[in-house]
Amino acid sequence: MRIRATVAAVSGALALSAFAVPAAHADGSASYRTHAATIREAAIAGSGTGSAKTAFTAATETTGQPYALDVTFSNLKIGKAYKVGTTSHVAFSVSYTLTHGSDVDITSSDFQTGPYIYKGSYDNPSNMLFGDKPATCTATSSTTATCKGNIDIYPADGDLMNADAGSWSAGALAIDWNGQQNSTNPDLSKVGVADQGGLGTTLVQRNSTLTADAGPEPVYKGRTLTVTGKLSRANWEDNHYHGYANQPVKLQFRKAGTSTYTTVKTVYTNSYGNLKTTTTANYDGYWRFSFAGTSTTPAVSATGDYVDVK
Incomplete structure (x- = not known):
């Protein structure tokens, strides 16, 4: 599933189904990547830096825009290059440091964070790849944690085009859903989002x-x-x-x-x-x-x- 192509194709009532039901791959596993990609795009659109009209922007069933969550990221570590073939699922680990305000509870069941990689510009990428699951974090102080999550790639499901081969940038995302994740009519103004790009680079290569x-x-x-x-x-x-x-x-x-x-x-x-x-x-x-x-x-x-x- 190509994130940009999928999100851009969703509008109106369909946006809510994309919000409520994560994407599934050939192995049948549901993922958090659709949630993460869609809420990120909503936040980018709300900030005025993105040019794409998002699924949330088009959906009249949602209200508000996500607010800025007091979270920053640093020390991201990602491999130099990853080989991707034609059919096999490829997963690789990314680690980073998460720093948060005292009002952010990273142990809450409503809190999610994860790494991602993107092709092209940060605010309007041509493609993005997330992990199937959120990262896991271990607190190192009252306001910092070390986090580790995967990037999952499914070439047989259309995650990549040949033009995507080469250099990608890495970022990290944090979402505080505050009860809106499974809502039929989500109020996005209650959803906190922190998003940071330019944390590293890697190569995604045609095997x-x-x-x-x-x-x-x-x-x-x-x-x-x-x-x-x-x-x-x-x-x-x-x-x-x-x-x-x-x-x-x-x-x-x-x-x-x-x-x-x-x-x-x-x-x-x-x-x-x-x-x-x-x-x-x-x-x-x-x-x-x-x-x-x-x-x-x-x-x-x-x-x-x-x-x-x-």
Whole structure:
């Protein structure tokens, strides 16, 4: 579920159903992400910084705008990069420090907080990803807590488009629902929201695969060896892997009995992601291709193919 696409499509009475019933994924689990995304967008719209018309703005059944909750975030820690394939659910942990006013009860059942990542600008992102569940927090003083929550990605459910690959920013959100979370006619003026972006960055990358096949096997010493392979990456729009065209890939060799690969030459994938090159066979050992990666696609090395030299 792409958050921006889902929220923007909801209006009028449908907004309340989106508010009351969290989104479900293929595994059937309900999530808090729809609540978090929708209330965040309502708060952004109310602040005048966002340009999108929100589900809450369109719903005549709601009243008011969320108020500013006395909560701030710091020390957010997120991984450098995450690989996402075509079908498997990907979850990764984010931690941060939450600081709150004395009037905010973070132990209340009505209080929720969680991390999120967003693509594009903070006030009008092209996509956002939350966790299925709120973060868990442990108080470290009367006004601070350390919190840890997941970001959950479901590529098979349309969470990502290919254009989403690359750099994302990280933020954190806190909501004090004050009894309005399951209300049929929520009064948003009773809902407190704290939202902070720009707390970190990460890469969300299209997972890559690489193969290598060297032949003939065996081969006589000094004869020509041909190595073929293919570099592919996940396509988040059709949920298949396709060749990654015009990319530099290193041909590497590891002599039998050693543990280190040495680069022999650099070759480029063709328009279908295929690789083919020749070299001279001198020693028994393993041949492979190795791709250094890009901001949108992670590095990957093929399994070495052993060739016996006669």
